[in-house]
Amino acid sequence: xxxxxxxxxxxxxxxxxxxxxxxxxxxxxxxxxxxxxxxxxxxxxxxxxxxxxxxxxxxxxxxxxxxxxxxxxxxxxxxxxxxxxxxxxxxxxxxxxxxxxxxxxxxxxxxxxxx
Amino acid sequence: xxxxxxxxxxxxxxxxxxxxxxxxxxxxxxxxxxxxxxxxxxxxxxxxxxxxxxxxxxxxxxxxxxxxxxxxxxxxxxxxxxxxxxxxxxxxxxxxxxxxxxxxxxxxxxx
Numbered sequence: 001x002x003x004x005x006x007x008x009x010x011x012x013x014x015x016x017x018x019x020x021x022x023x024x025x026x027x028x029x030x031x032x033x034x035x036x037x038x039x040x041x042x043x044x045x046x047x048x049x050x051x052x053x054x055x056x057x058x059x060x061x062x063x064x065x066x067x068x069x070x071x072x073x074x075x076x077x078x079x080x081x082x083x084x085x086x087x088x089x090x091x092x093x094x095x096x097x098x099x100x101x102x103x104x105x106x107x108x109x110x111x112x113x114x115x
Numbered sequence: 116x117x118x119x120x121x122x123x124x125x126x127x128x129x130x131x132x133x134x135x136x137x138x139x140x141x142x143x144x145x146x147x148x149x150x151x152x153x154x155x156x157x158x159x160x161x162x163x164x165x166x167x168x169x170x171x172x173x174x175x176x177x178x179x180x181x182x183x184x185x186x187x188x189x190x191x192x193x194x195x196x197x198x199x200x201x202x203x204x205x206x207x208x209x210x211x212x213x214x215x216x217x218x219x220x221x222x223x224x225x226x
Contacts, residue, residue, distance in 0.1 A: 042216030106159040
């Protein structure tokens with residue numbers, strides 16, 4: 001499977017704990033995006049990288065959230081001191097210049113439940 | 116502010132009925148427009164896209180959409196739906212990279 005992969009697929013945690021999610025983009029896609037989706041809503045943009053540079057962050061991304069893409073390949077999204085309001089599906093997408101940056105391919109998501 | 120509005124939250128149709136899902140956007144500048152579909156238990160998949168040129172675009176599975184610049188609209192259509200089209204449909208717009216999504220329309224097709 002050469003699509004976008006995310007790990008874990010499901011995460012249940014207690015309020016106040018830290019969690020980290022991983023995203024592996026399609027090989028050679030140099031842009032990587034993170035979105036969050038809650039029930040009944042469309043995905044909301046969180047942040048994106050071009051190679052290892054983080055180019056934009058949403059105001060939704062509070063200081064408890066941090067994302068990295070240290071080698072320009074996989075990315076991690078960490079949430080510190082989780083709150084119940086963080087419960088959502090976290091989606092990763094990737095795109096490449098060759099395929100028009102704006103065409104993004106999505107992974108299956110990580111569903112986070114904060115108890 | 117950039118935004119996307121989908122008019123219908125939940126649409127119920129019988130098989131063979133025609134479908135039109137509304138999408139309006141607010142965005143300054145050149146836009147790229149998309150419809151994504153999410154089948155039950157699956158991840159978001161691209162249904163069709165508009166970048167430039169012919170405003171009537173065709174996508175997979177018999178879907179098409181028309182970009183009307185004067186109305187800031189990008190409505191999705193299908194002449195005859197099938198039970199397998201049951202899914203959630205999202206309209207999205209981008210100009211600079213990040214996608215801005217509508218809240219989605221859940222389509223239920225009765226056999």
